[in-house]
Amino acid sequence: MDPEWLQDLETDEGGEDESRGRLRIPRPAPSPDLRFGGLFSDASMHLPRDEPRGKGQARGMMRSGRLGNTDLSVSRVGFGCSGFGDVFGPTDAPQRLRAVDAALDLGVNFFDTSPYYGLTLSETRLGEALAGRRSRALLSTKCGRYGFAEFDFSAARIRGGLEGSLARLRTDYVDLLLAHDVEFGDERQIVEETIPALRSLQREGKARYIGITGYPVHLLKRIARQAPVDAILTYCRYDLLNQDAGTVLAPFAAEQRIGLISASPLSMGLLTAQGPPDWHPAAKALGRLSDDVARICARHGCEVSDVALRFSLHAPGIDTTLVGAASASQVRAAVEAAETPAPPDLLRAIEERVRQAGLTAWPSGRPENADPEMTAPNSGAPSDAPTS
16 A cells, blocks of 8 residues: 555645535555464453554543554544444434544544444444544445345445445545455355455555454454455454454454454443343343343442443454444543553453353354354344444
8 A cells, every 4th residue: 555645635636625525535556465361361461552652642542553464553442333323322413523523532533334324324424424524534334234134245236335335424435345244145255256346446446445344253264264355343252241353363363464353342232231222132141141240340349331341442462442432422431441451350250250151142144154153043134233
């Protein structure tokens, strides 16, 4: 990637097109084609390398680091925009704008969305919130999933889907384009058609980097071995209940220099005081386990959501963690959580309870794409889960 491709944003070739509210930015050039310690040990020993704070940068400003082998310097906390699609409840425009303002002011620069979130509502609203300041943000969106049970990973739909996303986001390119929830597609098609289509869009300058997302970590690893990608995003696989992203994906990503993104550190509401939404795919037993974890946190004088954030935001081998935020206070809480790890004695108590529970994942996608431990007969049913 030519590091100078974003030069001269204020010239006639770049700058702001007020008539459309979209940036005319020169097309980017295409990119050239661990084992870790105990999961609840002092995670600060294994943190991704941060870029140093600038001179005089205050505590509370977000640190950033490189996403895999890309030239994207992403904030440790990423802004997950599924909430902009009202999937967790209604939001209003001033609230969303204040959230984005707070994120940018605190150094959170990585924003992730999808046409699936709110059925294009999240993309539209994020584009509105970033109008006039696109150059301050790194934008990630997705393709291939367009509804609860609507998946199309064909090259034609990938291309057409991105054009729609670009219009809604009011931009001419995205920094990262991800095939969304690949476990609901055919593995061979993902490898032989979808990823080559993403690379074609990258060569055209419509996406700086490309990758895949999904829940089954072994499938993600298998696909990336067959068709190299720049980034992998998984969700609910590095939190207080499950750390499979750390054991399965992180060593592979480090070896292959692939960016690794974790989403849903609160396990899509399981690790909150109010509990998960009705659409959550977890079994009832996992809900009871999360209640037990919340009670352990309460005995230590802590809120479970705060502990969950502190734990996930200090994950070893993960470049950035997407935190769903729909308000400025949620953004500030996430940035503060990234500053201080959770208490080790509390994490040990949680670890013991989670170990007793055994399996802490759920089926997602086609049965043939499931992780080895997932054998439930309904594993092919779609999950109505926003993944960031």
